[in-house]
Amino acid sequence: MKALQILLISTLLLIGYRIAYAEESSTVLITGANRGIGLEYARAYRELGYQVIGTARRPEQANELREAGARVEQLDVTDAASVAALAERLDGVAIDILINNAGIFDRADVSLDKIDFDTMERTFRVNAFGPLRVTQALLPNLRAGKDKRIVNMSSQMGSIENSSGRWYAYRASKTALNQFTKSLSVELAPEGFVVVALHPGWVRTDMGGENATYSTDESVAGLVKVIGELDSERNGRFFDFEGKTIPW
């Protein structure tokens, strides 16, 4: 009888804890979360107890993301219908942190003679217009969130001051993303939003290649810390994964 009482009490305590936990835990949405830095973000935020919504262009293939414990949602950031459908499925869901992570880097346009304008347009559609489109569509969700953080995954290659040239499309698309970051930060500041551009370091992913300096763990551990320390003073700025300011 006593054992039954203990079992009942501990079950009730566990249920109570789960309800309290579910109410308190924050939600992060990460685009392009099926591999690379996005997948690592999903794992890291799950470990911290966040509800994670991870998007993938092909959710049926996003097994690692699902195994990480994320809610997997379909999203192609270049496709207006796909973005609108995501917003509709997430209607009423509060999002605390949006991480616009999806990106592409086609290295063919290393010099002027090699520029391909289809690639240029596609790179801008994914890297610059994509984050803006997603942010616009999910603004009601972000307004309902507690934290009001928007993180645009940029690159130091988007810094004009630090540029050593080459790769016209990627660099310029990230520079455009930085400008969008600044505009969003100014427009949304009165509502308590903090909007930043972050550079993850040179990271060993499909994009970064195997010779890159940092593992996804190292990069994302730094990025999560930087995001956790964001406040109104840091709004509208450009940082690397160690929290150092990068010149525009």
Ligand SMILES: NC(=O)c1ccc[n+]([C@@H]2O[C@H](COP(=O)([O-])OP(=O)(O)OC[C@H]3O[C@@H](n4cnc5c(N)ncnc54)[C@H](OP(=O)(O)O)[C@@H]3O)[C@@H](O)[C@H]2O)c1
């Ligand atoms: N790795 C680095 O060294 C480095 C350095 C500086 C900045 N960054 C930035 O960090 C971010 C993540 O990079 P990563 O290295 O993790 O890249 P990655 O391994 O190539 O992964 C890119 C992710 O973006 C997704 N994606 C591509 N096009 C998309 C679209 N149209 N709609 C939705 N998702 C799309 C990919 O999905 P699919 O699997 O469907 O293609 C994938 O999930 C990018 O914004 C990148 O520019 C990376």
